Amino acid sequence: MQMFGVEVAIAFLRLKEMVVSYFVWNASYDIGVDIIDSQHRRIADYVNDLHHAIEHNDVSEVYSVMDRLKDYTVDHFSFEEQLMARAGYPLLDDHLLIHEKFCEHMELLREQLHGGTDPMNVARKMRTGLMRWLLQHIKEEDQNYASLVRKALRKESSWVSATLKRVFGSVDHHA
């Protein structure tokens, strides 16, 4: 009986970890700027790829996803910053600082990954940290610029295409 209780507790903890660790996108996370929303969804997909690699104990996939996830997030920040600047967003400097701090955090994890720390440990930190940070950031700081950027974007389609190409290169940034 006691054994059964322990098994249930373990199964519950495992289920709880899966729920917390897997990024299920919700329409309430959209800020209403399509090109940014699709990039945020892409980051969520990368978090789930990382989750998958952790679940399968796939070390080489962890290294690969960690690199792609960091590169894509840095490119996303760069694009978003240029978009805010183009729209004349008044709180741009504060937003830049927030991105910079998170980039430093990702760089620290990357150094740990390549410096001998258990890759699964680093991957778990990245997965949980990025998921929590992104949700909070989307709902607060990104939401703050949304209406201004939405208005500015109406007449900037060629600038957006050129900037996407320049920032992301050949990466498919919005499908």
Ligand SMILES: [Fe+2]
């Ligand atoms: Fe942002």
